[in-house]
Amino acid sequence: MIDRIADIVGAKNVLTGPDLAPYSVDISGMRRAVPLAVARPASTQEVSDLVRLANELRLPVLPVGGRTGLTGGGVGEGALILSFDRMNAIRAIRPEARVAEVEAGAILSDIHDAAEAHDLVFPLTFGARGSARVGGFLGTNAGGSNVLRYGNTRDLVLGIEAVLPTGEIVDLMSGLHKNNSGYDLRHLLIGSEGTLGVITAATLKLMPKPGAYATAMVGMKSMSDALPLLNEVQKATGGLVEAFEYMPDSYVGNYLQLSPSHRLPFEDRHPVNILIEIGALAPRDCIPGDDGAIPVVSYLEDLLGRYLENGLIDDAVVARTEAQRREMWARREAASEIAGLQPVRVTNDVAVPLDLVETFLTRADATLQRVDPGATTSVVAHLGDGNVHYTVWPVTTTEAGKDAIVEAIEDIVIDLGGSFSAEHGIGTIKLGSMARRKDPAALSAMRAIKRALDPNGIMNPGKLLPPSNL
Template sequence: MTSTTVADLAPLLETIGRHIGAQHVLTAPGDTAAYLREERGLYDGRTPAVLRPGSAEEVGFIVAACAEAGAPIVPQGGNTGLVGGQMPFGELVVSLARLDKIRQVDPIDMTMTVEAGCILDTIHNAAEAVGCLFPLHIASQGSCRIGGNLATNAGGTAVLRYGNAKELVLGLEVVLADGRVWNGLKRLRKNNAGYDLKQLFLGTEGTLGIITAAVLKLFPAPAQRTTAFLAVPDPEHALKLLHRLRGLAGDGLTTFELMADFGIETVLKHMPGTVRPFAGRYDWYVLTEFSAPTRAFDLGALMESGLEAAMEAGEVTDAVIAASEAQADALWRLREDMSEAQKHEGGSIKHDVSVPVSKVPEFLARALPAVTAELPGLRPCPFGHVGDGNIHFNLSQPVGMEKAAFIDMWERFNRIVHDIVTEMDGSIAAEHGIGRLKAHELAHYADPLALELMGRLKHALDPLGLLNPGKVLEV
């Protein structure tokens, strides 16, 4: 597709325009530019046209027409992906942004049926309006769209309690590679009638089919929450604290985030309005939260008793418990603004990895000295969802180093970090997906039989290889 032009595709685009409206076939550079900019600036997208269907039927028409013409396509939601999975490299872009309806909210079934283009925060608000909770919370929730969240199996800060995106789905509507629309929008909690087909499309990044709608699980809205920001001696003590708090609160432990001092100082330095939580500085911090759908017991008292015991055991050095929603939000900003703050420190080489929860301290003890030995002056910025074993092992460039020269070392650091992760039976892609960025890494590390099975699935469901080519698998 690299040499295909708008003129080459004129008959196809005209046919599609007659069906979805010519105004929804974008070809002018000024109109397509927003669909070609990638969050991290790693890729420059290229496309002959952006297609904006308004229904699953229109998506199916586009896919069928492209299949007949042999034209590959890239589905795109909010364009917030971090591994290039949504980026076109000459293919047509199918934007799901117009499929943004909430079809049904049922607080009795505790479900919500939404179209793929719904912005995540819109879903949050709709759930809250009926006294429910949709618990997928990620930094881009004001602009990301649920179809992309499901296609990448997004994680976020509440996985510890509620699981990843694929665990929040009961049913799907999917456009297949030949344009047919599979209606699997079941609202059932129990359904063993054959294969669980929805799992083929959750987390597979639009390479097997295009999600156009989903039935989401809702949960009781929290009646209370208690947020604490803690200083801990090291990751080993943080792990002991996690075990203590989980034993105390059970499923009430919703969040447990670990952050290094460099990350916190970066946020305080670059993000206006952020506030230092303690008078002094510490090497490691934890942001934790209890929540409950009832006021039958006092979460604040439970948190206080747990932290008192943790301080006596040496697991916590200092602590602050939010006394209001505003204070809780201020503490959350120290975690949520970290990725944005890093941009101000120059180049950042990012690793989204996971290991068994029990091995998080060992991973950090091995990986931190390994990367700093490779490049003196390197400034590691590890943080993440330690409660589920997911660490964002980000590396900020040494002060004074050229950004381009640093980014050129990405593959060298991949090998160091991913070798350690693989030796520890971990994953090189915890919650961001594989996309284009990690397709080569997956080919390098994945079990050959697993790759063979993935290839068979791809060929069976997309025999022409036209759905998001070059993503996940190097085919």
């Protein structure tokens, strides 16, 4: 079997035995499973050959990117792992058409750099951008900090190429903005977490690079003071807010714990800390002030000054240099590191309507103390999307206890009209939630689609779709 894999990709591109160690645990360190082998294909044809072989032999196939996913998707017992590190080309940047053609193994930050060289941006971004690869962020329909302005991954993809579970290659690499020709297999594969096929390449949308950023940290007493700020800036700028991130004081405390030498945003501590970033195109870098149009940084300074005077906020710092801006972002992007301060976490990646985030947090904190007294949290939110990462450091050590926390948080989310799975996907850790919370007719349609496209069930079994007995 290994020989036949080696025949396709070459012996030196097949990992087995001790080389499988890094592939046998996921990024959280909490989930382990030993694969059969890792194959490193160099072309779509090799991927096709590998999948065809796996389908013949009924081998489970797990395509992986940077393995930075947070829901247990990165490991698979007995699986043939397809690693895309050799298929990492940025095939083309077409600035006129504002598209990038990339292979599944291209790294997000490399795409950022390639686009910037043409004064364009690929606006998807999150902490793991230096490792995350195309196949991974398409497979999970990754979100991140700029969804508020630019949408999720799927909103940034014009076309894909993929290998179906039969080994057939589908070429849907359109760069066109209008292309209505049958069911949208692109959107079906995006977010399917490798359970319906293997994405091998994509055509991505690029956007004009903002010529000026205005970035600030704002301290205030309660979250109900934050939304009016967001709404006013959105209105004044016509929707140019790129990020609106929430960090409670406990997050700031945790950040200090990570390293006591870290600089804090303010001298005083505040219950609510907001990172706001506006991205203005240079020519549009004019927002009506009292004396006519003013640059976006001055606009934000004036606005926050006014809010301070009126007591609507308690503190504010606007970044004056790129280094200051990066420092603000580093604080926000330490979230996974902070969550990792405790070896055992119960993660809850949820979304609620924007104006109910505060309600959610109040109820979640109270509920948590009832379900698992003494548990602590690391909370951070893409507030502009209503997306809260409510990470619990539990006292309970039993699986049942941890499940009870998840269920209790979900109860609140569902009650508030929210989603139990916002941007990280289902993987293995949310299978119970899918079984409990997803519309049953939708679930059965998903299962029917899975059976239709992957009759032998070889594609990433055990992920995304809960077993029917759950």
